[in-house]
Amino acid sequence: MPETRKILIVVMDGLGDRAIKQLHWKTPLQSAVRPNLNWYAEHGSSGIVDVIGPGIRPGSDTSHLSILGYDPYEVYTGRGPIEAAGIGLVGKKGDVAFRCNFATVDGKMVVTDRRAGRIKEPDTTELVKAFDGLTIDGVEAVVKEATEHRAVLLLRGPGLSAKVSDADPHGSSKVHDVLPLEPEAKKTAKIVNAFVKRSYSILNDHPVNLHRASLGLPVANILLPRGAGMFPEIEPFEDKWDMTGACVAGVSLIKGIGRICGLEIIEVPGATGGLDTDMIAKAKAAIHQLESKDFVLMNIKAADIASHDGDPVKKVEVIERLDEMAGFMRQNLPEDVVVAFVADHCTPIEMQDHSGDPVPLTIYCEGMVRDTGATFDEAAASQGGLGRLRGKDIMPILYDKAGRSEKFGA
Amino acid sequence: MPETRKILIVVMDGLGDRAIKQLHWKTPLQSAVRPNLNWYAEHGSSGIVDVIGPGIRPGSDTSHLSILGYDPYEVYTGRGPIEAAGIGLVGKKGDVAFRCNFATVDGKMVVTDRRAGRIKEPDTTELVKAFDGLTIDGVEAVVKEATEHRAVLLLRGPGLSAKVSDADPHGSSKVHDVLPLEPEAKKTAKIVNAFVKRSYSILNDHPVNLHRASLGLPVANILLPRGAGMFPEIEPFEDKWDMTGACVAGVSLIKGIGRICGLEIIEVPGATGGLDTDMIAKAKAAIHQLESKDFVLMNIKAADIASHDGDPVKKVEVIERLDEMAGFMRQNLPEDVVVAFVADHCTPIEMQDHSGDPVPLTIYCEGMVRDTGATFDEAAASQGGLGRLRGKDIMPILYDKAGRSEKFGA
Numbered sequence: 001m002p003e004t005r006k007i008l009i010v011v012m013d014g015l016g017d018r019a020i021k022q023l024h025w026k027t028p029l030q031s032a033v034r035p036n037l038n039w040y041a042e043h044g045s046s047g048i049v050d051v052i053g054p055g056i057r058p059g060s061d062t063s064h065l066s067i068l069g070y071d072p073y074e075v076y077t078g079r080g081p082i083e084a085a086g087i088g089l090v091g092k093k094g095d096v097a098f099r100c101n102f103a104t105v106d107g108k109m110v111v112t113d114r115r116a117g118r119i120k121e122p123d124t125t126e127l128v129k130a131f132d133g134l135t136i137d138g139v140e141a142v143v144k145e146a147t148e149h150r151a152v153l154l155l156r157g158p159g160l161s162a163k164v165s166d167a168d169p170h171g172s173s174k175v176h177d178v179l180p181l182e183p184e185a186k187k188t189a190k191i192v193n194a195f196v197k198r199s200y201s202i203l204n205d206h207p208v209n210l211h212r213a214s215l216g217l218p219v220a221n222i223l224l225p226r227g228a229g230m231f232p233e234i235e236p237f238e239d240k241w242d243m244t245g246a247c248v249a250g251v252s253l254i255k256g257i258g259r260i261c262g263l264e265i266i267e268v269p270g271a272t273g274g275l276d277t278d279m280i281a282k283a284k285a286a287i288h289q290l291e292s293k294d295f296v297l298m299n300i301k302a303a304d305i306a307s308h309d310g311d312p313v314k315k316v317e318v319i320e321r322l323d324e325m326a327g328f329m330r331q332n333l334p335e336d337v338v339v340a341f342v343a344d345h346c347t348p349i350e351m352q353d354h355s356g357d358p359v360p361l362t363i364y365c366e367g368m369v370r371d372t373g374a375t376f377d378e379a380a381a382s383q384g385g386l387g388r389l390r391g392k393d394i395m396p397i398l399y400d401k402a403g404r405s406e407k408f409g410a
Numbered sequence: 411m412p413e414t415r416k417i418l419i420v421v422m423d424g425l426g427d428r429a430i431k432q433l434h435w436k437t438p439l440q441s442a443v444r445p446n447l448n449w450y451a452e453h454g455s456s457g458i459v460d461v462i463g464p465g466i467r468p469g470s471d472t473s474h475l476s477i478l479g480y481d482p483y484e485v486y487t488g489r490g491p492i493e494a495a496g497i498g499l500v501g502k503k504g505d506v507a508f509r510c511n512f513a514t515v516d517g518k519m520v521v522t523d524r525r526a527g528r529i530k531e532p533d534t535t536e537l538v539k540a541f542d543g544l545t546i547d548g549v550e551a552v553v554k555e556a557t558e559h560r561a562v563l564l565l566r567g568p569g570l571s572a573k574v575s576d577a578d579p580h581g582s583s584k585v586h587d588v589l590p591l592e593p594e595a596k597k598t599a600k601i602v603n604a605f606v607k608r609s610y611s612i613l614n615d616h617p618v619n620l621h622r623a624s625l626g627l628p629v630a631n632i633l634l635p636r637g638a639g640m641f642p643e644i645e646p647f648e649d650k651w652d653m654t655g656a657c658v659a660g661v662s663l664i665k666g667i668g669r670i671c672g673l674e675i676i677e678v679p680g681a682t683g684g685l686d687t688d689m690i691a692k693a694k695a696a697i698h699q700l701e702s703k704d705f706v707l708m709n710i711k712a713a714d715i716a717s718h719d720g721d722p723v724k725k726v727e728v729i730e731r732l733d734e735m736a737g738f739m740r741q742n743l744p745e746d747v748v749v750a751f752v753a754d755h756c757t758p759i760e761m762q763d764h765s766g767d768p769v770p771l772t773i774y775c776e777g778m779v780r781d782t783g784a785t786f787d788e789a790a791a792s793q794g795g796l797g798r799l800r801g802k803d804i805m806p807i808l809y810d811k812a813g814r815s816e817k818f819g820a
Contacts, residue, residue: 018777027779052818054799055806059819072819079820253820350411350777354817356810357779378779379795382455388797 005365005402007243007295008286008339009067009394010329012322013060013254014304016346016359016378020312028303028312028349029360029377032319036327037362037376040341044364046373047386049394051345055356058391060304063344064257066391068237068297078162078229079253084152086256089144091231096160096188098225100143100151101168102127104218105200109175114168115149116220123208124151127220130202136194137187143223147252153195153225161185166226167196175224192225199223236262241399243294248286250277254299263297264289273301275318279325287332299344300325307347315349338365338401340394341376361386361394365401415775415812417653417705418696418749419477419804420739422732423470423664424714426756426769426788430722438713438722438759439770439787442729446737447772447786450751454774456783457796459804461755465766468801470714473754474667476801478647478707488572488639489663494562496666499554501641506570506598508635510553510561511578512537514628515610519585524578525559526630533618534561537630540612546604547597553633557662563605563635571595576636577606585634602635609633646672651809653704658696660687664709673707674699683711685728689735697742709754710735717757725759748775748811750804751786771796771804775811 017027050056051063052072061082062072080097084090091097102124104113124145131143139157146152163181175196180189200222203209209219237245239262247258248266250273255265268285270278279300286296300322306315326341333339343359360381371385382388389397399405429435460466461473462482471492472482490507494500501507512534514523534555541553549567556562573591585606590599610632613619619629647655649672657668658676660683665675678695680688689710696706710732716725736751743749753769770791781795792798799807809815 017779019779020777025780048795048797053806054803055808055810055815057810057815057817059817062819076819082820348777351813356806356815379781382779382781382795382797383793388799 002336002403004404006290006293006337007398007402008290008333008337009297009398010339010341011064011067011297011299011344012303012341013299013301013344014307014347014354015319015343016357017307017315018346018348018350018357020349022312023316027378028315029319030379032316032323034319034323034376036323036330037341038374039330040326040339040364041362041376041380042374043370044362044368045371045386046360046362046376046381046384047389048358048378048382049342049361049389049391050358051391053390054358057354057356058345059354060253060344061257063391064254064297064299067342067344067394068257068261069240069392069395070234070261071392075232075234077232078227080152080162080227080229081231082253082256082260083146084154084256085259086252087144087146087152088259089142089152089154090259091154091156093231093233094160095231096155096162096228097231098153098192099227100153100223100225102149102151102220103222103224104220105175105222111169111172111175111224113218114171114224117218118149119220120148121145123212123220124149126208127203127206130206134198136191136198139191141195149220151223153223155188155191159187161188162228162230164189164192164228167192168224168226175222178225196222196224232260234260237295238262241295241395243404245295245297246289246293247297248282248289249299250274250282251299251301258297264293275302275305275314277302279321280328283325283328283332287329290334290337304347307349308352310349310352312349335366338363338398340398342394358388361389363398363401411777411813412746414814416700416703416747417808417812418700418743418747419707419808420749420751421474421477421707421709421754422713422751423709423711423754424717424757424764425729425753426767427717427725428756428758428760428767430759432722433726437788438725439729440789442726442733444729444733444786446733446740447751448784449740450736450749450774451772451786451790452784453780454772454778455781455796456770456772456786456791456794457799458768458788458792459752459771459799459801460768461801463800464768467764467766468755469764470663470754471667473801474664474707474709477752477754477804478667478671479650479802479805480644480671481802485642485644487642488637490562490572490637490639491641492663492666492670493556494554494564494666495669496662497554497556497562498669499552499562499564500669501564501566503641503643504570505641506565506572507639507641508563508602509637510563510633510635512559512561512630513632513634514630515585515632521579521582521585521634523628524581524634527628528559529630530558531555533622533630534559536618537613537616540616544608546601546608549601551605559630561633563633565598565601569597570640571598572638572640574599574602574638577602578634578636585632588635606632606634642670644670647705648672651705651805653814655705655707656699656703657707658692658699659709660684660692661709661711668707674703685712685715685724687712689731690738693735693738693742697739700744700747714757717759718762720759720762722759745776748773748808750808752804768798771799773808773811
């Protein structure tokens with residue numbers, strides 16, 4: 001073998017499923033034509049993985065942290081910081097991030113449209129400029145637009161806490177007063193309440209909104225923070241594993257995980273994070289990255305979307321496209337790469353949401369001891385040579401296959 | 411799937427075994443005709459479970475705690491409190507419980523019959539009344555009769571400790587002085603020694619004993635405490651899992667576990683906890699409970715008894731009756747129930763006692779990914795899709811299958 005190998009983890013988001021009546025009690029993966037994934041299973045070694053733990057339902061954020069070798073129970077502090085990092089706003093330890101909606105309120109601060117008519121760029125891009133340089137009681141308040149009506153608020157200053165309630169009433173009622181959920185959060189709650197009021201005074205008469213009103217569109221005259229999270233202190237991936245790394249992902253949440261771990265985020269034209277994503281373009285980008293980087297994490301979201309839509313036929317189609325992508329890898333991946341095909345969690349069609357079922361995993365590189373499995377699916381993987389693992393075991397195993405691990409003892 | 415499912419755990423006590431020459435090197439489970447258990451294995455998913463840990467020999471108490479999702483290393487404090495709870499004496503944290511024997515001593519306090527001629531109710535029921543309202547140095551001493559010559563002593567008061575030795579000499583010698591096993595246990599040791607003396611003075615001339623003596627029966631003129639245990643502080647099952655729950659069990663120890671965890675104990679006529687128990691009556695009771703409860707734990711003791719008796723043929727017969735019970739469940743269990751068939755531990759015939767071997771597990775509900783296994787036994791389960799689990803993993807997995815688990819992350 002070469003002195004060291006490189007590592008590619010291909011996360012097929014929400015891939016795993018349960019037996020579905022419409023598919024004659026097979027899973028979508030079992031139903032899909034998948035010669036290439038099967039080739040990897042036949043020539044590699046498979047197993048099933050409790051990404052967090054048996055029966056624990058992972059989020060896509062906690063699961064990717066686990067797959068990257070971090071303990072999500074230690075480093076995960078909530079969705080706010082991940083979303084912020086997803087749009088390029090990476091804070092430091094002590095910063096508090098919130099997800100926000102641009103919304104419409106009436107004069108009595110009652111929410112009349114929680115998404116301000118699904119406002120999007122360039123309007124949102126223009127509106128956030130009005131927040132440039134904003135500070136409240138000595139705390140910086142940075143606002144950045146996200147997808148559609150969404151934005152992120154990052155607070156930076158001494159003595160902040162993430163233990164505050166949401167301003168967003170999640171419905172058509174009055175904007176909520178943000179409450180401290182611990183005594184140390186009084187200051188933060190006060191600042192967030194001040195920020196919400198300030199956002200109204202900044203936005204209500206903003207030229208963009210005056211223009212929207214003239215067109216009969218709902219104005220985006222308030223920002224409603226929710227989901228506060230303290231930025232975690234995460235050991236950079238390069239320090240933790242002594243490898244340079246990149247992340248190829250379409251969706252913001254996964255880009256956020258990559259950024260927070262210090263992976264370089266590769267923007268791929270055609271990688272939409274949707275059902276229409278260009279999987280081959282992503283595979284090409286990953287393979288290109290492996291020319292200069294030691295490690296690449298890839299995420300393809302499409303199977304998860306089909307599951308959230310509750311559409312087994314669409315999921316089978318997506319999996320067949322994933323298989324074509326695996327075929328492209330078979331043809332084009334250099335020999336010195338250890339590749340792992342895995343899911344971040346199951347998203348059973350019957351639940352239309354993540355479940356705690358274990359996910360299938362296949363690892364391939366030259367010299368794998370072949371197990372008996374010749375197909376890649378939930379049942380075959382459970383018979384595989386890797387047995388039943390935890391998410392946090394994946395990186396050490398790949399690292400060792402890559403000839404990079406240190407001996408413990410003599 | 412329905413929004414949430416209910417959960418039934420069927421514990422076949424002591425079911426697992428080893429290869430037995432008399433059964434042509436099969437296990438009793440492998441030797442039994444078991445079409446219904448096999449049906450569940452074929453349509454569900456199987457695995458093997460280290461109920462406590464690999465090679466660790468579980469008690470029936472520690473194993474049931476583990477199966478209910480508790481860590482027995484945290485909450486198990488000894489058999490005394492479980493036995494007490496088994497006969498309805500549920501103490502609070504700080505109370506210390508002892509198992510006791512009614513025994514016969516001579517004038518020099520030498521035990522001449524450790525079971526007082528296997529005295530039983532109504533004699534024991536009558537004798538314990540003489541202890542009503544007893545206090546020693548401000549500590550309440552509650553005595554309650556148990557099966558045959560057994561009783562329970564519960565001490566309630568400040569500053570008690572369970573770190574004391576046994577008064578019961580476990581043989582034909584002088585009643586032991588109870589010794590403190592830590593400095594903080596001096597008070598408790600003194601109280602127990604006083605209790606033992608007091609029991610002699612209360613019992614020796616008790617009319618019941620005078621009557622027994624007149625019949626030539628051994629008198630029950632002393633109570634010998636052993637197996638001290640502090641009542642643990644256990645989070646009630648309903649709080650821990652946010653489910654209402656019931657326990658269908660014949661033997662006192664399992665009822666004790668159920669009571670200590672706050673499960674409702676269902677008394678089933680014909681459920682003796684013995685070889686002659688009415689298994690169908692228990693299944694009916696469990697199914698009836700599932701109409702109103704979210705969770706039912708069932709224990710059937712019979713296979714364990716056959717093992718303790720060292721009788722493989724009897725064990726095979728018991729298993730065939732368990733299979734009939736499983737057949738009744740196949741016909742009568744509602745569709746919205748996740749059911750698990752498992753043992754609390756193996757009781758190999760060759761040991762006539764519990765072993766640390768893993769136990770077989772099969773989980774069934776609609777939508778299970780089918781593994782290759784089509785039979786329910788120790789070997790087939792080891793090839794199953796669930797792999798090798800720990801006892802504490804069972805509840806989270808069932809909970810997730812029931813659609814009740816919370817997502818960790820986004």
